[in-house]
Amino acid sequence: MKPWITRVRAVRTTVIAPVLAGAALLVAAAARAPHARTGSITGIVDVAGTVSMSGTVVAPTAIDMSGDAYCQRVNSGRQVLERSVVADGQGRLADVVIYVKEGAPRAAAPSAQDSVLLDQQNCMYTPNAVAVRTNQALVIRNSDETLHNVHVKPSRNREFNIGQPLRGTRSRRTFGTPEVGIAVVCDIHGWMHASIAVFDHPWFAITRENGTFTIADLPPGDYVLEAWHATLGTRQQRVTVTAAASAQVSFTFAAR
Amino acid sequence: MKRMRRLSHGLVLGLLGAVLPAEGARAQAPARAQDSASRAGAVAQDTSGRALYGAGCASCHGVDGAGGGRGGVAFTIPVPDFTDCSFSSREPDADWIAVVHEGGPVRGFDATMPAFAEAFTPEQMQQILDYIRTMCPDASWPRGELNLPRALFTEKAYPEDEAVTTLSAALEGPGRVVNEMLYEKRFGSRNQIEIAVPFGVAELSAGAGWEAGLGDVAIGFKRAVWHSFRSGSIFALGGEVVVPTGRESAGLGSGTWVFEPYASFGQIVAGSGFLQLQGAFEVPADSDKGEKEALWRGVVGWTFAQDRGFGRTWTPMVELLGSRDLEEGATVAWDLAPQIQISLNTRQHVLVNLGVRLPLTDTDLRSSTFVFYLLWDWFDGGLFAGW
Numbered sequence: 001m002k003p004w005i006t007r008v009r010a011v012r013t014t015v016i017a018p019v020l021a022g023a024a025l026l027v028a029a030a031a032r033a034p035h036a037r038t039g040s041i042t043g044i045v046d047v048a049g050t051v052s053m054s055g056t057v058v059a060p061t062a063i064d065m066s067g068d069a070y071c072q073r074v075n076s077g078r079q080v081l082e083r084s085v086v087a088d089g090q091g092r093l094a095d096v097v098i099y100v101k102e103g104a105p106r107a108a109a110p111s112a113q114d115s116v117l118l119d120q121q122n123c124m125y126t127p128n129a130v131a132v133r134t135n136q137a138l139v140i141r142n143s144d145e146t147l148h149n150v151h152v153k154p155s156r157n158r159e160f161n162i163g164q165p166l167r168g169t170r171s172r173r174t175f176g177t178p179e180v181g182i183a184v185v186c187d188i189h190g191w192m193h194a195s196i197a198v199f200d201h202p203w204f205a206i207t208r209e210n211g212t213f214t215i216a217d218l219p220p221g222d223y224v225l226e227a228w229h230a231t232l233g234t235r236q237q238r239v240t241v242t243a244a245a246s247a248q249v250s251f252t253f254a255a256r
Numbered sequence: 257m258k259r260m261r262r263l264s265h266g267l268v269l270g271l272l273g274a275v276l277p278a279e280g281a282r283a284q285a286p287a288r289a290q291d292s293a294s295r296a297g298a299v300a301q302d303t304s305g306r307a308l309y310g311a312g313c314a315s316c317h318g319v320d321g322a323g324g325g326r327g328g329v330a331f332t333i334p335v336p337d338f339t340d341c342s343f344s345s346r347e348p349d350a351d352w353i354a355v356v357h358e359g360g361p362v363r364g365f366d367a368t369m370p371a372f373a374e375a376f377t378p379e380q381m382q383q384i385l386d387y388i389r390t391m392c393p394d395a396s397w398p399r400g401e402l403n404l405p406r407a408l409f410t411e412k413a414y415p416e417d418e419a420v421t422t423l424s425a426a427l428e429g430p431g432r433v434v435n436e437m438l439y440e441k442r443f444g445s446r447n448q449i450e451i452a453v454p455f456g457v458a459e460l461s462a463g464a465g466w467e468a469g470l471g472d473v474a475i476g477f478k479r480a481v482w483h484s485f486r487s488g489s490i491f492a493l494g495g496e497v498v499v500p501t502g503r504e505s506a507g508l509g510s511g512t513w514v515f516e517p518y519a520s521f522g523q524i525v526a527g528s529g530f531l532q533l534q535g536a537f538e539v540p541a542d543s544d545k546g547e548k549e550a551l552w553r554g555v556v557g558w559t560f561a562q563d564r565g566f567g568r569t570w571t572p573m574v575e576l577l578g579s580r581d582l583e584e585g586a587t588v589a590w591d592l593a594p595q596i597q598i599s600l601n602t603r604q605h606v607l608v609n610l611g612v613r614l615p616l617t618d619t620d621l622r623s624s625t626f627v628f629y630l631l632w633d634w635f636d637g638g639l640f641a642g643w
Contacts, residue, residue, distance in 0.1 A: 066328070067328030067329070068315075068328075146315070147311060147312060147315040147316075149368075149370040150370070151367070151368070151370070159367060160359075160371070161359050161360075161367050161368070161369070161370040161371060162359075162370050162371050162372075162373075162374065162375070163312060163359075163370035163371065163372040163375055164375055165308075165311040165312035165372070165375050165376075166311060166312075166375065169374065169375045170374075171374045185330070186330065187316075187329065187330050187331045187368050187370075188315050188316065188329050188330060188331075189330060190328070190329075190330025191330075
C-alpha cells in the first residue's frame with residue numbers, strides 16, 4: 001500500500017510554516033555535503049525550501065473505483081483519496097515542481113542519465129509528478145493487472161497515448177523540448193492524473209511529502225525560480241545565489 | 257476504396273493467410289508472443305485472442321465488442337460496434353492492426369484509442385483481430401482485403417460506398433474534356449447501386465466550335481455473388497442502364513438506351529498485389545444508333561505503403577482494355593492505361609488516381625487521353641475528416 005493513501009488526512013489549516021520550512025531546510029543542508037560532490041566546480045550551492053498553501057485546505061474526496069473491478073478489489077478496505085491537492089496537516093504541498101525559470105547557466109547534457117519511472121500501481125500514478133531532462137528516458141510502467149492507457153498531452157512536445165494492458169508492460173519515452181505541466185491522464189480511469197515536466201538544465205526539484213525541496217548544485221548568480229502546481233497555478237521568486245551559503249526559498253500558494 | 261496494403265514483417269500474416277494458408281506460422285505465434293512478452297516484463301498468462309482482447313480491448317470496447325459491458329470509462333466519445341458486420345467487415349486486417357499498433361491518429365481517428373505497439377507482439381495483435389473478426393456472425397459480408405484498389409476503367413467486384421469524380425481530357429486531336437460524377441451506395445452485405453452523371457465540353461472537329469452539356473446518365477447495380485477470403489477472390493455480376501440524356505446531335509449522347517451487363521473478378525496476388533478482370537457487353541436498344549459491343553478489361557497492380565506500412569499508399573497499376581463490335585469483320589481495339597493511385601489523407605479514404613489511356617490500335621483515329629479521379633469513400637468519414 002502506498003503511503004500517500006493514509007497520509008492525506010489534512011483538514012483545515014491556515015498556517016504557513018516558515019519556521020518549519022527553515023528547520024527542514026537546515027536539516028536538509030546538514031544532511032548533505034553540499035559543495036563536495038563535483039570537485040572541478042567551485043562555489044555551487046543548493047537551493048532548498050518549502051512549499052505551502054494558505055487558506056483552507058479542503059479535505060480530498062474519496063475516489064469511486066467501482067467502474068473497474070480490479071481497481072476496487074486491490075483498494076478494498078481503504079479509502080483512496082483524490083489527489084489534485086496533496087497537503088499535509090500544516091498545508092505543506094507535495095508534487096510541486098520547482099525549477100530555475102530564468103538565468104539558468106548553459107548546462108551540458110550529462111553523458112549518462114538514469115531513467116525516471118512513472119508507475120501505475122493500485123490504479124493510481126506513482127508519483128503524481130515527474131520531471132526529466134530533455135531526451136532523458138521516462139519509463140512508464142503498469143504494475144496493475146488491468147488495462148491502463150497513458151495519454152500524455154503536451155503542448156510543445158508530441159502527444160502520445162499508449163495502451164498498457166498487462167502487469168509489467170513498460171514503455172520508454174523522451175521529450176525533446178522543455179515544457180512544464182504536461183498532463184497525463186488515463187482515459188479509462190478518470191481519477192488518474194499525473195504531470196510531466198521537461199527541462200533543458202538540471203536545476204529542478206519536486207516537493208516531497210512534507211513540502212520540502214532541494215535544487216542541488218546551482219552556481220552563484222541571479223535566478224528566477226518558479227513553483228508549478230497542477231491545480232494551484234504558479235509562483236515566482238527572484239533568488240540571488242552566492243557561493244557563501246545555501247539559498248533558502250519558500251513558496252506559498254493560495255488555496256482555491 | 258483501395259485497400260490491401262502491406263505491413264512490415266509479421267503484420268502481413270493476415271493478408272498472406274488469405275492466399276497462403278500459414279498454419280505453421282500461426283502455430284508458432286503463441287510461443288513467440290510469450291517470449292516477447294516476458295522480454296518486456298509483461299505477464300500474459302492466457303495468450304488466446306479472446307483473453308488478449310479481454311486484457312487490452314474490453315475495458316473500452318466492451319466484452320461483447322459492441323461497446324457494452326464496460327465500466328465507467330472516463331471518455332465520452334462513442335466506440336465502434338465490432339458486432340456490426342457493415343462496420344467490421346469492410347476494412348482489411350492491415351488497417352485494424354495499424355490502429356492497434358499506432359493508435360487512433362494513424363488513421364485520423366481520435367487519440368483516445370491508444371497505441372499497443374509495446375504491449376502486444378504483431379502475432380498477438382493478429383490473434384486479437386482474429387477474435388474480433390468472429391464478432392460479425394454473418395459470413396456473407398466480403399472482407400475488406402477483397403476491396404482491391406479502384407482502377408480508372410475496370411469495374412471492381414467489391415460493393416462500395418463512395419463518390420468518385422473523374423476527369424478525362426484528350427491529349428491530341430479535337431479538344432475534349434469530360435467530367436463524370438459517380439455515386440455508389442452499398443446495401444446489404446453484397447449489393448451496390450450507382451449513378452453516374454457525365455458532362456463535358458468537346459470540339460466537334462477542329463475549328464467547328466465547341467459543344468458543352470450533359471452526357472448520358474448511367475444507373476447501375478452490382479452484386480458480389482461469390483467471395484472467398486481464404487483464396488483472396490471475389491466475383492460480382494452487375495449491369496448498367498445508360499439513359500439517352502445527352503444531346504445526340506452535339507455528340508454528347510448516343511441517342512439510345514444502352515444495356516450493359518458485366519462480370520467482375522478480383523484476386524489478391526502475393527499479399528499486396530492484385531489482378532482484376534471485367535467482361536461486359538454493350539447492347540443498344542436502337543440498333544441503328546450503335547453496334548452491340550463486347551469489351552474486356554484487366555488490371556494488375558501492387559500497393560506500397562510508407563512509414564513502416566502504416567502510412568500513405570501508392571498503387572501503381574496498368575490496365576489493358578479491349579473491345580470489339582459484334583459484327584462481322586470488326587477489329588479489336590486495344591488500349592493500355594498505366595496509372596497510379598495515391599491515398600491523400602491519413603484516414604486513407606480520399607484518394608486520387610492519375611493515368612493515361614494510350615490507344616494501341618487505330619492510333620490515327622483515336623487519341624491519347626489523360627484521366628484523373630478523386631475518390632471519396634464516404635462511409636469512412638467526411639471529405640475533410642481524417643487528414
